[in-house]
Amino acid sequence: MTTKPLLSRTEIIATLTVVSLVGAAGAWVFGRKVPPRNESFQAIVMDASLTSDPTSRCDDLARLADEAAQRSKGVLHLTLFATGDRTSGFEPIRIGTVEFEPGTRLVEGVTADDEKREQFLEGVRKLCPQITNRKESPIFRAVSAAVKTMPPELCQREGTTCDVVVRTDGIEEEDARVMAALRPARKARTTAATAATAPRITNDGVAVRFCSLAARQIGRNASKLPTLDAVESAFRREFTAPDRVRFEPACVAYRAAK
Numbered sequence: 237m238t239t240k241p242l243l244s245r246t247e248i249i250a251t252l253t254v255v256s257l258v259g260a261a262g263a264w265v266f267g268r269k270v271p272p273r274n275e276s277f278q279a280i281v282m283d284a285s286l287t288s289d290p291t292s293r294c295d296d297l298a299r300l301a302d303e304a305a306q307r308s309k310g311v312l313h314l315t316l317f318a319t320g321d322r323t324s325g326f327e328p329i330r331i332g333t334v335e336f337e338p339g340t341r342l343v344e345g346v347t348a349d350d351e352k353r354e355q356f357l358e359g360v361r362k363l364c365p366q367i368t369n370r371k372e373s374p375i376f377r378a379v380s381a382a383v384k385t386m387p388p389e390l391c392q393r394e395g396t397t398c399d400v401v402v403r404t405d406g407i408e409e410e411d412a413r414v415m416a417a418l419r420p421a422r423k424a425r426t427t428a429a430t431a432a433t434a435p436r437i438t439n440d441g442v443a444v445r446f447c448s449l450a451a452r453q454i455g456r457n458a459s460k461l462p463t464l465d466a467v468e469s470a471f472r473r474e475f476t477a478p479d480r481v482r483f484e485p486a487c488v489a490y491r492a493a494k
Contacts, residue, residue: 274310274395279382281328283404284318285373289451293403294364296448296487300401301360305336305353310395312336312356315385316363319378319404321370326410328378331366334359374410375402376474380437383444391441398442403487405452406467417470418462438476446471450485 280300282293297316304314316331336356338349382400391398408414413433449464462470468483475481 276304276308276310276312276397276399277315277386277391278304278312278399278401279315279317279385280304281317281319281375281378281382281400281402281404282367283373283375283378283402283448284321284329284367284370285405285407285409286369286371287373287407287453288403288405288448289453290369291453292451293367294361296403297364298357298361300403300447300487301334301357302353304399304401305338305356308336308338309397310338314360315382316360317378317382318367319370319372319374321372321374326372326374326377328374328381329368332363334363372409373404373407375404375406375408376411376414376471378402379444379471383437383439383442386442388438388440388442400439400442400444401487402444402446403448404446406446406449406464406471407452407461408470414470414474417473418466435474435476435478437474439480440477442477442480444475444481445484446482447484447487449483 280297282297284290301314304312313333313335315333318329318331320327320329334356336353338352379400379402382402386398386400390396408418446467449467452461464483464485472478472481472483
């Protein structure tokens with residue numbers, strides 16, 4: 237009967253060294269911090285009222301969607317909302333969601349990335365005709381609903397960005413508190429709706445941009461409308477993070493640096 241010789245001291249040390257190295261490598265693989273996945277969530281709210289220049293509505297939507305695609309550093313989830321009216325209980329209409337994922341330029345090339353973006357924009361363009369013209373303008377409810385689709389725990393995660401863009405003329409016609417704030421000061425002082433109260437839209441981690449405020453399709457009553465400063469003041473106070481809210485007279489096209 238033959239007996240297998242015992243390992244020499246050198247062999248034992250070598251074996252233990254290999255086991256230690258394998259264990260250390262495994263611990264590094266499973267213990268290392270996984271880099272965050274870049275992801276962008278954006279909602280575009282379209283004011284469907286006739287006073288908010290419906291003639292350029294789809295063009296503005298395409299520009300805003302293209303801006304979102306060019307700025308996105310990861311997968312983009314874009315959801316389109318439109319304001320409702322009395323028939324919808326003043327609740328906004330969720331039109332649909334379109335996604336865009338930039339390609340790996342080193343592998344696919346710039347042309348492939350442009351093709352993906354064009355397919356994304358074509359999906360957005362197909363949604364625009366579903367926006368029905370409305371007589372009322374419940375902007376506040378639509379903005380609030382869009383922001384609520386982006387919970388703080390998601391938007392404050394590393395590598396994630398959340399944005400809401402509101403294409404509107406800023407003329408609120410349903411929310412009593414905002415409407416009171418839009419009235420001339422001499423009238424607003426007489427209503428309890430303008431009393432100082434807590435903001436109602438929690439936008440922590442969410443950037444909000446109102447644009448197209450100067451594009452108003454109003455006839456002879458234009459002089460009675462609230463100023464752009466009044467619109468900004470009335471809406472800004474409703475956000476928990478007012479420093480993350482911007483107001484612009486037009487939805488200016490964005491051009492990424494080449």
